[in-house]
Amino acid sequence: MNSVSPESGLVVAAVLFALGLGGVLARRNMLFVLMSIEIMLNAAALAMITAGARHHAADGQVMFMFILATAAAEVAVGLAIVLLIYRRRRTLDVDEAREMRG
């Protein structure tokens, strides 16, 4: 089996994470922010799997299962919040929800 080098796997993960972070910082639409967070989570998961493959251990894949479950929960809660905010203010702009400022 032709194996992928761990460095290239980590580079792909880093690029994915940077894309996701860029999406969180740049996007104002809440749905896109949630999607970007999903990308960042997947980047982290990819890094785990690559590290597991590098050390020939199953721990990396176990961590992937955990992250998958966390991502599912995060999306469930996040979408619920987005839905509630949209019902209240009829907008999905993150910058509009800022009553908690000091």
Next chain:
Amino acid sequence: MLELLWLVPLAPLGGFLILAVARARLGRRAVATVGVGSAGVALAAAGAVAAGFFALPAAGRVYEQNLGTWISAGDLAARFVLHLDALALVMMAVVTLVGFLILLYSAESMAGDEGYARFFCYMNLFVASMLVLVLAGDLLLLYLGWEGVGLCSYLLIGFWYREPANARAAKKAFIVTRVGDAALLVGLLVLFTQMGTSDIGGLLARAAERWPTGSSVATLAALLLLAGAVGKSAQLPLQVWLPDAMAGPTPVSALIHAATMVTAGVYLLSRMHGLFALAPAAATVTAVIGAATLLLAGTSALVQRDLKRVLAYSTMSQVGYMFVALGVGAWGAAIFHFVTHAVFKSLLFLAAGAVIAALGEEHDLFKMGGLRQRLPLVFWTFLAGAASLAALPLVTAGFYSKEEILAAAWAGPAGGRWLWAAGAVGAAVTALYTGRMVFLVFFGTAKREPSQQPGWAMATVLVILAALSVSGWWLDPRWLLGGTEIAATLPVRLAGTAAALAGIVLAWYFYLRRPALAARVAQSRAGAALGRWWIGGWGFDWLYNFIFVRPYVWLTQLGRDELLDGPFRTLGRTLDLAHAGMSWTVTGRVRWYAAALAAGAIAAIAVAVWR
């Protein structure tokens, strides 16, 4: 009858307690009965005690009454002991008699005041404190009376406390006399530690045994006692409180000036005259202070416009005479002058009070005039008091006592020509300002109609005091007190008399015969400048304000605003600033938070990698 001695100070004290506890429930009549009656009881008891005293064998007439132990600690055993000798008897008689008369007068003159009960309450405590002071056989008990007198003067000078000026005058009196009181306390402690007793008789006997004449400890103790006396008796340099003490009701002024408070210093020095005999330097200081004060106060009295302030400065000046007598060792003459002064000064104050009340609280001499026919009783009694103050020869009591002091200043054991000269000039000045006062108030054209005549109580008091003022020499207590006879030559006595007469004639010429001349002198440039200088009591108020009051106030401001609060305020401000900075970062923009998180994570990783 001597056993009744305890009743003398305790009767006014009882009156004070009754009035203090039940003054809201008593009617005006009851208040006056208690207030005047307690002093009457004290007077009657004093009379009985005096009768018992004279029944004692003439040699060594002393009576002591121990009312229990006050403080017993180690060597110090202070007792509530009353000591009656000739000096205490004279003082007790004057304080009870004059005190009673003044209270009787105020029962009428204060009738319209809302603080009637409070007034009698304080006045009774005042008289009681003075009697404790006078009868104390123990220095600590004497100090108790001394402080009680100070407290009551504060309460009564500020009696009409709603006026801020009156409250200020009360505070001034209290603080200025406190300076002297502190010195007195130190002096008493020096005596306790050196002699191991606080009993006055025992202490003086031991002092005479242990200390040689002129020893430095004796001089120090005497000077400290003198400082206390100077504060209470309003002598240079602690004299500034007395003119302002006129803020109180007129009977209070009469009591402070005649029977209590101001004379306490004279009494203390006479009581401790054995100590001053051991310290000639301190005695000389006493005489010089007295001479300086009598001149300063006399000239200040010359230019005052307020009737009561003239009398206040006149008291300072007359007490100055007593200090001269004490300083030259003629303490008998000082007590003689105290007795006559108590009589004529209370009379002058009470008569002045009647004038002021009749003119609707008018104090200004130049707005009075022509009251001779309109207030005849007040005029004749005031004239008797004024004649005594001016030392009109032969008829008045004040003449005899002042003559004795002048003679003592000339020929006494420690007398001097300069002291005599100061006293003689002072006598002329006294006669001059007294004449000015009488002629301005009672002669000339009437500027205002009096609205009321004194009633029977006030009139009785005035007549009794006037009769005593002109009764001549028989008030002289020196046959009782003992002490050295003063043999001054006839020319010296005649010169002193002439000085007083010259003052009277000068006053008559200036203020009655040629009033225009007096006005011209007062308006000339030199006269106006002198007047401005003298009307403020030679600028001492200004000086003390400049040296003590302003720096003190400045210091308190400093302590309040900068020194102590500084660090705490800085801390508070720093926290405020930090809070503002932190709350500025809480913008509520989620994306900024995320960016900050990312930046922080990158920074942390960078540190971990390149460290």
